[in-house]
Amino acid sequence: MKHIVRKTTVLTLGLALVLGASACGRGEAAAEGGKATLAVSTLNNPFFVDLRDGAEAEAQAQGIELSVVDAQNDSASQANQLATAATDGSAGVIINAVDTETAEAGLAPVVAAELPIVAVDRSVGETKVASFVASDNVAGGEQAAKALAEALDGKGKIIILEGVPGASATNERGEGFTKGLKEFADIEVVSSQTANFDRAEALDVVTNLMQSNPDAAGVLAMNDEMALGAIQALGDKAGEDVKVVGFDGTEDGFKAVEAGTLVATIAQNPAELGKQSVQILAKAMKDEAVEETVQVAVDTVDTENVAEYATK
């Protein structure tokens, strides 16, 4: 008896949690120029808030009723929200997946309803989508490499800080670095080591690397967190004897650009991601042909234009 009571309690609690989570954030809307759903992984991150704002503005311009649902980083919630989207009269779905692996199952009802799907920022596994809209990491890497090379007047020894080994961002940004550095023959990469996108790890790695390469004049990091760790390791040298370039355009990154310790960072453009995904979906909803992948440009942010980004 006791066991049954306990099991029932656990079940009830579990159900309550699931229902509670999925009940959040369902918007109702009347269709004008068609209705669509934007399923966001989480709005508890300014990046995705900007993405939503960009999407909503474009939807208004296109006369589309856009219902935005927030999965709060829970794939089960997102699956429920997608199932709702498949039946609530939406004519298309934009998905920013919580998780690439589980998105496939979640999208099944949408696929069954034969609605066009646009994936934004994160891919959705094997599911057939009309288009995949994402930031261009390779071009961003190229821009970062150029920004550093120019800050060094095209010559000198540099250290590269890699991200998590094997992650797609690591590979793509690395590819961009190589491309960008190709035209600067006098830039020599003396060491390329991972700090796993982590600030604390970069602090140790750069401290160590400055021992083996005391004459290094630049650090090219695959994200801002590692660039900030490098700046911490370099102390007074940062921005003076050693130039550092980051990637991502985080708030702390912009502050470092303003302080002069970071030469530049590469900012993704979440509002543009949102805008372009709505544009693509609008076309797909009218059965027009769309590109399979859309690469949204990223911006190099340095002392000249940091003011307009930092205030965002």
Add this chain to the structure above:
Amino acid sequence: MSSVATTPKKGFDFKAFLANNGALVGLVVLCLAMFIATPRFLTGPNLMNIGIQVSTIAVMAFGMTFVIVAAGIDLSVGSIAAISAMTSSYWVTTAGLPDGLSIIVGLAIGGLCGWVTGAMSAFGKLPTFIASLAMLTIVRGLTLVISDGRPIATGDAVSWLGGDLGFMPVPILILIVSGLVAAFVLNRTIIGKNAFAVGGNTEAARLSGIPVKRVLVTVFVISGIFAALSGMILAGRLDSAQPTLASGYELDAIAAVVIGGASLSGGVGRISGTLIGALVLAVIRNGLNLLSVSAFWQQVVIGLVIAIAVGFDVLRRKNVRH
């Protein structure tokens, strides 16, 4: 009590020395190898760097030693380091409360988290592995909630923990002082003696009147406090508390304790051994950077060194016993 083999023979017994100090021998061999591989290894500034870099893991591992000696395991230390660094920074930077108290607040949060883990396993009868695994994710989640997923700048007091005192880096000072305190508590006080007794044989300890549950809670509180200190050193070095700070460090801390000769089945462990274990890990990481070994191979090498270090230790002990 803390060492395995003791020999009644007088004079220097080399075999026994090897058996008791396998990790130290390993560290010396490793340092020699690095010295031969790169001239940059054995320089004053680089050794100072290693000292600073080892401080975080070593301090965390000192606390972990108590839990492992008592036959437990604490997977929550990385998360506790993060929440302590985060709350002490939030205390000053976001809430504007007195800077001087921030370190105490951080340590108290660490102790509190440890108490919860200890209570879950002592009174809730959860295995320490599960109780601390639950705390690993609960505490990391709370850290994200407090910080809203963003880094918070540290206050002056916490930043000082990562700074310098004259020519001496503060993390190294803390490493020395906390190591001495941990060794004293483990070897010379009733807390340590009880931890060894519980870890050696829980049932015998209970029958001889040792308050087993209270001992279990105490070792987790100690582990939490050391983890908190370690987290604040790390945040101090960065002048910023990261929500992802020290994630995965629990595995390094456990590795350091085990390389240092402690037994995961409890009853055996030394603070000096733990320090050596942490140094082994720090020297490998430093050396692999100096040698510019590729990221893919670094993980392979670190894993191999852990396996070899512990494997040799086990073999040596066996040989001496027979």
